[in-house]
Structures are given as structure tokens and as C-alpha cells.
Amino acid sequence: MILGIYQPNDKHWENIIYIGLGFILIALTEISGETNLRLFLPLLLIMVIRGCLTFKRFGSFIVAGISLSWFLGSLYLLVKNSFSNLNVQQVPAIITPGIKPEIIYQLYSNEGQLKALIINMAINITILFCLITVFVFVLVNALMSEYRSRQELGTVNKQLRKYALLIEDRAMLQERNRIAREIHDSLGHSLTAQNIQLANALLYLRSNLDRAETFLAEAKKLGSHALQDVRHSVATLRSDPLQGKSLKVAIAELVKDLEYRTEITFHYQSEIPDLLPNETTSTVYRIVQEALTNMIKHSEATEVKISLQLVVNYLEVQIQDNGTGFDPQENTTGFGIQGMRERTTALGGNFNLISLPGKGCHIIATIPLVDKL
Numbered sequence: 001m002i003l004g005i006y007q008p009n010d011k012h013w014e015n016i017i018y019i020g021l022g023f024i025l026i027a028l029t030e031i032s033g034e035t036n037l038r039l040f041l042p043l044l045l046i047m048v049i050r051g052c053l054t055f056k057r058f059g060s061f062i063v064a065g066i067s068l069s070w071f072l073g074s075l076y077l078l079v080k081n082s083f084s085n086l087n088v089q090q091v092p093a094i095i096t097p098g099i100k101p102e103i104i105y106q107l108y109s110n111e112g113q114l115k116a117l118i119i120n121m122a123i124n125i126t127i128l129f130c131l132i133t134v135f136v137f138v139l140v141n142a143l144m145s146e147y148r149s150r151q152e153l154g155t156v157n158k159q160l161r162k163y164a165l166l167i168e169d170r171a172m173l174q175e176r177n178r179i180a181r182e183i184h185d186s187l188g189h190s191l192t193a194q195n196i197q198l199a200n201a202l203l204y205l206r207s208n209l210d211r212a213e214t215f216l217a218e219a220k221k222l223g224s225h226a227l228q229d230v231r232h233s234v235a236t237l238r239s240d241p242l243q244g245k246s247l248k249v250a251i252a253e254l255v256k257d258l259e260y261r262t263e264i265t266f267h268y269q270s271e272i273p274d275l276l277p278n279e280t281t282s283t284v285y286r287i288v289q290e291a292l293t294n295m296i297k298h299s300e301a302t303e304v305k306i307s308l309q310l311v312v313n314y315l316e317v318q319i320q321d322n323g324t325g326f327d328p329q330e331n332t333t334g335f336g337i338q339g340m341r342e343r344t345t346a347l348g349g350n351f352n353l354i355s356l357p358g359k360g361c362h363i364i365a366t367i368p369l370v371d372k373l
Contacts, residue, residue: 019054019063022047023070041129044071048133052140064137071129079122177342187226188336189293193261194222196296218261246274247281248308251288255306258292264301270308272315280367283343284308284317290336291319291363299323299361310369314349317365325355340365 026043044067051063201215242250248270255266288306295301301323309316337353340363344351349367 019047019051022050023066026070041071044068044129045132045136048136049140052137052144060137060141064133068130068133072126075122075126079118189289190222190226192293192297193258194219194226196261197222242281242285247276247284248272248274250281250285251306251308254285254289254292258296262296264296265303267303267305269306272308272310276315276369280315280347280369283347284315284365284367287317287340287343287363287365288319290340294336295319295321295323295361299325301360311366313369314366315369317367318363320360320362322360325357325359325361327357328353328355 026047029043048060048064048067051067052060054060055063197215197219201212201219204211204215245253251270252268255268258264259266292304292306295304299321301321303322305318305320307316307318309318341351344365344367347367349365352364353361354364355361
């Protein structure tokens, strides 16, 4: 009863001492001679239950095995002792508690019948104890397994809630980055082109007024387009930037528009199928658009080459200019370059930028098309 008040913690050595002390107390009770089977069996069953509560399946199995072995050994010694001192007074203590010895003596009057009765009842008691032990072992282990499962489930739920919050934060950050890329790609392109038109208008303002008006009108159109992008940027984030056109045609129109607005010569070559996944076409279009915008803004190039090819199971995009170039190691914070790299990586592709001061810039993006065509 005292042991039942205290339940050890998860330290393995304390659990062993706790169970060992229980067996020691049972042994002292048995040695004192004040116990019999009616008290001895419940004590061993209590140890089986405590073993299941204290240890996991393997440890509780050992405790149950010790209890069962102890019972069989004690029963064997008791039967052996009864055979050595066989008399009618000792029979009830072993096999038939509550029955008067005189009745047993009348039914089993000779020594052989008494021994047979003792053996028979010992076997029955053994079977009964084994069945009870197995039942208690299975029942308590099932209850403890359910209890531990609930504890583990609670712990897992707490971890999942933490992970969910972490994933939500990361998803929110990724969504913000994606929105920033979309606004940068669409609005940045329009504003860059508008800046070029305004610069051209200033250039021809005194010498050729008609040409300047043409550039101003184009700048106004670009300003309206940029304003529309700002107003509808969030609503159109998931829309198709190609507006239903094929990738080949959309880039051709982009190149034609830039060629009209700038003095750069563009060489565009496309050897790709018309039917491509929407996600791939949108990503490639944004990469080409951003690359051309950066080249117009920073490279001072006079010639740009654009190539789209299908190489094995990859879509290869190459954009190369003859501009001033730069050192990629010293220009790692460019949002446009970062956006192109992130878009390519998101589709499992590779993004490479090769540039040297005075040697122009060469961008190569390869996007896998396995299981997408």
C-alpha cells in the first residue's frame, strides 16, 4: 500500500528499485509464514500491474515473467511440502480454502486420493493464475499504450501547431516576395520604358518637335499602363501575363515593342513548341522580360540576342548583350536578378549569370519539362 502511494518518474534505475522493493516485500511476507495462496496471488498480480504501469512492453513482460515464475516455484514448494507432511488439515490451505477438513477427509480417505486431489487443484490454480496474469498484462498494457499514445499525440499536436505557425510565416514571406516580384517585373518594365521615352522626348524637344511629341505620347501610354498595373497588381497576380498567347508569340511581341522604343538591335530565335505548361510559360516570360529590362537600364548595350530552345527534356533560355557588363560577385543584391533566380529554382531549374566588366552579360536559364509536356 505504501508503494502504491508513490509512483516513480521516468528514470530507469528508480523504476527498477521500485519494482525490486515490491518483490522484496512480498518475499518478506512469504518468509514470515503469514501468507497463503489467497493473499500471495493478489500480491503478485499487483506487481504485474505495477510493472505495466512503470515499464514499457519489454520491461512489463519481464516483471510478469518473474511473478509467474515466482508463483510456480512457490506452488511447487507448497505441494512438495504437503506431500512430505500429508494430513487432512493441510489440504484446505493449498487447494480448497473454506471447506472443512472433515468433509475432504470423508471424500478422500486415502493418501493417493489426497495427492491426486492436490495435484489436480494445483494445476487448476496454475491455469487460472496464468489466465488472470495474461488478461491483466494485456489489459493494463493496452490501457497504458492508449495513455502513452494520447500523451505522444498531445506532444505531436503541440509540435504541429508550432510547425504550422512556422510554415504560415514562411508562406506569408514567400507570398510577399512573390507579390514583390510580380510588381517589380510588370511595373518596373513599364516605368523603365517610360523613362526611355521621356529621355528621347527631351533629346528631340528642340530639334524635332514632332518626334518629341511621339515619344511623349508613348510615355503617356506607358504611364497609363503602369498606373493600371498598380491598381490591379494584387488582383492580377495569378493571371496569365501572356494573355492567352503562346510563349513564342508573347516574347516576339515584347521584343518588337522594345525594339521600337529603343535603339537596340534584337536577335530573337525560338525553337520551342507552342504548347507548354502555363506555369513554365509565365516564368520564362517574366525571366526574359526582367533580363531585357535590366539590360536596357544598365548595360548600355546596342545588340541583344535572345534564344529559346528545347534541349532534351529542358527548356533553355539564353539572353546575351554586348553592353558594359559587371562583376556578379559585387552585384548580389539586385532584386531583378534574385527574382529571376527564384523563379527558375521554383520550377526545379538552374539559373546562371555570366558577366565581366566590359564583356557584356550572358544569362542562361534551364527549366525541366519532364512530365510537363
